[in-house]
Amino acid sequence: MSGPADPVRRAREILEAARRLVVFTGAGVSAESGIPTFRDALEGLWARFDPEDLATEAGFRRDPSLVWRWYAERRERARAAEPNAAHHAIARAARGGRSVVVVTQNVDGLHQRAGSADVVELHGSIVRARCLEGCGPAPAGWEGDPRTPPPCPACGVPLRPDVVWFGEWLPEAAFAQAAHACREADAVLVVGTSGLVQPAAGLPIAAARRGCPLVVVDPRPTALEPLAAVNLRQTAARAVPVLLAPDGSAP
Numbered sequence: 562m563s564g565p566a567d568p569v570r571r572a573r574e575i576l577e578a579a580r581r582l583v584v585f586t587g588a589g590v591s592a593e594s595g596i597p598t599f600r601d602a603l604e605g606l607w608a609r610f611d612p613e614d615l616a617t618e619a620g621f622r623r624d625p626s627l628v629w630r631w632y633a634e635r636r637e638r639a640r641a642a643e644p645n646a647a648h649h650a651i652a653r654a655a656r657g658g659r660s661v662v663v664v665t666q667n668v669d670g671l672h673q674r675a676g677s678a679d680v681v682e683l684h685g686s687i688v689r690a691r692c693l694e695g696c697g698p699a700p701a702g703w704e705g706d707p708r709t710p711p712p713c714p715a716c717g718v719p720l721r722p723d724v725v726w727f728g729e730w731l732p733e734a735a736f737a738q739a740a741h742a743c744r745e746a747d748a749v750l751v752v753g754t755s756g757l758v759q760p761a762a763g764l765p766i767a768a769a770r771r772g773c774p775l776v777v778v779d780p781r782p783t784a785l786e787p788l789a790a791v792n793l794r795q796t797a798a799r800a801v802p803v804l805l806a807p808d809g810s811a812p
Contacts, residue, residue: 568791568792568793569793569800569803569804571790571791572776572790572791572793572804573803573804575748575774575776575790575791576748576750576776576804576805578747578748579659579746579747579748580659580660580747581659581660581662581742581745581746581747582654582659582660582661582662582746582747582748582749582750583661583662583663583664583742583743583746583748583749583750583765583768584651584654584661584662584663584664584749584750584752585664585665585743585749585750585751585752585754585764585765586651586663586664586665586666586667586672586751586752586753586754586797587665587666587667587752587753587754587755587758588666588667588753588754589752589753589754589779589780589796589797590645590647590648590665590667590671590752590753590797591642591667591669591671591753592753593645593646593647593796593797593798594642594643594644594645594648594669594671595638595642596638596639596642596667596669596671599612599616600612610631612727613727614627614628615627615628615631616628616724616726616727617726617727617728618693618721618726618728618729621693621719621721621726622693625709625710625719625721626708626709626710628710628721628722629707629708629709629710629719629722630707630708632687632722632724633704633707633708634707635687636687636688636722637707639668639669639670639671639687639688640688642669642671643671643674644671644672644674644675645671645797645798646798646799646801646802647752647753647797647798647800647801647802648671648672648674648675648677649675649676649802650801650802650804650805650806651663651672651675651677651801651805652672652675652676652677653676653805654805655677655678655679657807660679661677661679662679662680662681662739662742662746663677663679663680663681664681664683664739664742664743664764665680665681665682665683665684666683666684666754666758666761667682667684668682668684668685668686668687668724669686669687669688670686670687670688681735681738681739681742682732682735683725683731683732683735683736683739683761684724684725684731684761685722685723685724685725685732686723686724687722687723687724689722689723690703690704690710690720690721690722690723691720691721691723692713692715692716692718692720692721693713693718693719693720693721694713694716694718696713696715696716697715698723699711699713699720699723700714703720731760731761736760739761739764740764740767743764743765743767743768743773744767744768744771746768746773747773748773748774748775748776749765749768749769749773749774749775749776750775750776750778750801750804750805751765751775751776751777751778751779751783751785751789752777752778752779752797752800752801753778753779753797754779754783755779755781755783755784756777756783756784756785757784762784762785765785765788766785766788769785769788769789770788774790774791775788775789775790775791776789776790776791776793776804777789777791777792777793778793778795778796778797778800778801778804779793779794780794780795780796781794
């Protein structure tokens, strides 16, 4: 199909017209780089653990070594992964003189490794650590022994992964930055997220309700579909390069 009703063509028209584009990404983007979602990673030796054991402050305080080993394993998996075609296409889109802000729920750092410079990490980063008691980010060389968390050099308590655990608020500065970008956007490209995780999912919802067009890419139905100008049931690595390439074809 190549007529006016072609959803790919309509999506490209929306995205090409946007001088201020927000790309809102979730786990579906990283899945094609071989990074499982949090729950999918609960396999093998980790299958017997409840998320409350591995992704809450209470779980960390109860058994910091257990949680540290879990995140060390996930961190190594993220570092071994490579950005895929979707990550690279998003990074290239910012080189055409327009504003492209990536707002991501992912914690793997693949957008930055692909070359995206303006990335807002709503759920933190698995490749960083910070003091459990709030002294601040870990200094250089913090990783040490992957079996046990190193102490904070300022107060001596264990360092924790710099990610948002269950029951925690999103980083205030990151959420404010993302909200501002969505308020100013001419279009929002939503890729690989169910649209169910709040408060992050409220950002594209608010953009759509003020009249900003959403283009949603996901192989499965999402909660954002009723609000979208275009829905594409495709994977990120297949659809995003086509949507963002200057000539409409994957590079």
